[in-house]
Amino acid sequence: MFNGxxxxxxxxxxGIRMNNNREWFxxxxxxxxxxxxxxxxxxxxxIYKPFENSGMISKTGRIYRDESFPPYLHYRDTxxxxxxxxxxxxxxxxxxxxxxxxxxxxxxxxxxxxxxxxMERFRNDIAEEPQYFLELLDMLKRNSIEIGGDEYKRxxxxxxxxxxxxxxxxxxxxxxxITDISQLNTPELVDGIIEVFRLAxxxxxxxxxxxxxxxxxxxxxKLEAISAxxxxxxxxxPDVEFMW
Numbered sequence: 001m002f003n004g005x006x007x008x009x010x011x012x013x014x015g016i017r018m019n020n021n022r023e024w025f026x027x028x029x030x031x032x033x034x035x036x037x038x039x040x041x042x043x044x045x046x047i048y049k050p051f052e053n054s055g056m057i058s059k060t061g062r063i064y065r066d067e068s069f070p071p072y073l074h075y076r077d078t079x080x081x082x083x084x085x086x087x088x089x090x091x092x093x094x095x096x097x098x099x100x101x102x103x104x105x106x107x108x109x110x111x112x113x114x115x116x117x118x119m120e121r122f123r124n125d126i127a128e129e130p131q132y133f134l135e136l137l138d139m140l141k142r143n144s145i146e147i148g149g150d151e152y153k154r155x156x157x158x159x160x161x162x163x164x165x166x167x168x169x170x171x172x173x174x175x176x177x178i179t180d181i182s183q184l185n186t187p188e189l190v191d192g193i194i195e196v197f198r199l200a201x202x203x204x205x206x207x208x209x210x211x212x213x214x215x216x217x218x219x220x221x222k223l224e225a226i227s228a229x230x231x232x233x234x235x236x237x238p239d240v241e242f243m244w
Contacts, residue, residue, distance in 0.1 A: 108175030
C-alpha cells in the first residue's frame with residue numbers, strides 16, 4: 001500500500017544529485033530501497049489499477065543508469081513511473097507518467113518526440129475541428145493542469161489563433177506539478193494522479209490513434225516500395241513467340 005514519500009526520499013535524491021558516485025550511494029542503498037523504490041512500486045500498482053484492462057502496461061524506473069548512454073552518470077536523481085501502450089520507442093508514443101525529483105513531483109500526459117507527421121495530423125485536425133480541442137484545452141487548464149512540450153524554433157503557420165499554443169508544439173504534455181513535498185507524503189496522492197490521468201485521457205486516446213495511423217501508413221508505403229522493386233527485378237518473358 002502506498003503511504004506517500006517521506007522527507008528522507010527527497011533528501012536522498014538531492015544527495016545523489018550532488019554526489020553521483022558509488023561511494024556515496026552504497027552506504028545509503030537501504031534508504032533508496034525503503035523511501036523511494038518500494039513506495040514507487042506501491043504507487044505504480046495503485047495508479048495502474050484503473051487502467052489494467054485498457055491494454056496499457058506500467059513500469060517503474062530504477063535509479064541505475066545505463067552507462068551506454070549519456071550523460072555518463074551512475075544514478076538518476078529523477079525517478080519515474082509510466083502507464084502506456086506497448087511501443088518500441090516510448091518517446092514517440094503517448095504516455096501517462098509520474099516523476100519524482102529533489103524539487104517535488106510532476107505527473108500527467110506526455111508525447112515527447114512524436115514523428116513530424118503525427119504533429120502535422122494534429123494541426124490539421126485542430127484546423128478542421130477547433131472547438132473540440134479548444135474546449136479540451138480549457139477543461140484541462142480549469143483543473144490546474146498545465147500545457148507544455150518542446151516548441152518549433154520556426155513557428156508553424158497557425159490558422160486557428162486561439163489554438164496557437166498547440167500549433168507551436170513539436171511535442172505535447174499536460175501535467176500537474178507539486179513542489180510542496182508535504183503534499184507528496186500522503187496516500188491521497190494516488191487519487192490526484194489518477195484524476196489527472198483521466199482528465200488527460202482524451203489526449204492519450206487521440207494520439208494513440210493517430211500514431212497508429214501514421215505508423216500503418218509508413219509500413220504500407222514501405223511494402224509498396226519493396227513490391228515495386230521486386231517487380232523491376234523480375235525478368236519478364238518476351239511478349240512475342242520466337243521460333244528456334
